[in-house]
Amino acid sequence: MEEKEIHTEEKILNAAREVFIEKGMAGARMQEIADKAGINKSLLHYYFRSKEKLFSFIFSKLIGKIGSRIGELMEESVSIEEKLKGFVDMYIDLLLNNPYLPNFIFNEITRNPDGLLQNFHSANINPREYMEPLQKQLSKEGYTILPHDFIINILSMVIFPVAARPIIERLVFEGNKDEYKQYILSRKESIVKYVMGAMEVYKQK
Amino acid sequence: MEEKEIHTEEKILNAAREVFIEKGMAGARMQEIADKAGINKSLLHYYFRSKEKLFSFIFSKLIGKIGSRIGELMEESVSIEEKLKGFVDMYIDLLLNNPYLPNFIFNEITRNPDGLLQNFHSANINPREYMEPLQKQLSKEGYTILPHDFIINILSMVIFPVAARPIIERLVFEGNKDEYKQYILSRKESIVKYVMGAMEVYKQK
DNA sequence: TTTTACATTAACCATTTGGTTAAAACAAAC
C-alpha cells in the first residue's frame, strides 16, 4: 500500500516531467500525462490537486537538481580553467540527457520569472553569493573580465546549441543525430579553449 | 473600403504578432488577439481562416525579415571582423526591440522544426550557401575555426542574454531595466572583442 | 468476518476555446 502509493506517485512525476518539459505548461495536457503514466486522469488530481500544483512541484525539483550542482563546483578550490572545465563538462552532459530543458526553462523565464527566482531561493541557490568569490578569483588570476560577463558567455555557448538542436542538427549535420551529439560533446573541449583564448584579451600584465 | 480592409488586416496582424510572440502558439488565445486589435473575434476568421493559418502567416513574415538581413551582411566584401561587428550590431538592435523573439523561435524550433526550415526556404534563406564562402574567408584571413562553430558561438552570445532577460535583469541588475539595456548594448563591443580574442587561438602561423 | 481507510476509476460538469452562421451595417454601383 505504502509502496504502491510511492510507485504511482513516481509514475505520475516521471510522466508529468516528460510532458511538461516537452510541451511546456500551456501545451501540456493532463490527459496526456495520465496516459503516459498509465493511470486514470482523476488520480492526477488525487495526488496533486491541480495542473498548476503538479507543474510547480516538478519545476522546483528540477531547479533544485540543476542548482545544487553549481554550488558544489563553485566551492572547489581549483583554478578558473579547472572550474570552467568542470562546469562545461557537467552542463553539457546534463543537457544532452535533457534536450528539452533549455526551452522549458526559457518558457518559464518569460511566463513567471519571479516564481523561478522563488524556486531558486527555496532550493537554496543564491547566484549572487557566487559572484564575489568568482570576482576575487578572476582578478587574482589576472583576468579583468566582469564575473557576470564571464558566466553569461559560458552559459550562452553551452545552452544555445542545445536549445537550437533541431535546426543545427538538420542544417549543419543533415539530420544525422549522432553527428550532432558528437559535435556537442566536442564542445566540452572547444568551449574551454575558446573561452580561455578570449580571456587572454582581458588579462592584465 | 479597400483602405479600411488594409487597416483592419494590419490591426489584426500587429495584435496577433504581439500575442503569439509573447505567449507562443499554444498559449495564445484568439479572443485576446481580437481584443487587442479592437475587433470581433469572427473577423479573425474572416481574414485568416484558422489560428494555425494566422500563426503561419505571421511566423513566415518574421522569418523573412530576420533572414534577409543576414543575406545582405554576408555578401558585403569586408573583413571577418567587420562582418562580425555588423552582425552583432544588427542583431542586438533587433533583439532589444523584440525581446520575446528568441523564446518564440525556440518554441517553434521544438514544436515544428521542419515548418521552420520550410519557412527559411520560402524566404529564400539558405544558410548552407553562406557556409562555403565564410569558410574560405576565414581560412584566407588565417583562422582555422570551423565556420559553424564560428557562427554558433556568436549566435549563442547574442541571443542567450536576451532570451534569459528577466532573470539576468533581476539577478545581475536588481531589476533595473535601463541598466540591463545598457549592458546588452555594451555587448555590441565586448562580444566582438571576446570573439576576436578567442579566434587568436585558432590562428595558424 | 466485518470495519476502516486509502487507492483507483467511470461518469459527469463547467468553462474555455477555436470555429461557424446568419443577420446587420455599410459603402459603392445602378
Next chain:
DNA sequence: GTTTGTTTTAACCAAATGGTTAATGTAAAA
C-alpha cells in the same frame, strides 16, 4: 432609392480541457 457586394458583429456550436463526485476495489485493522 434600390440593388449588390463586402465588412462586421452577435449568437451559437462542438470539442477539448481542467476538475469533481460518487461508486468500486483493496488491503490492513479490529
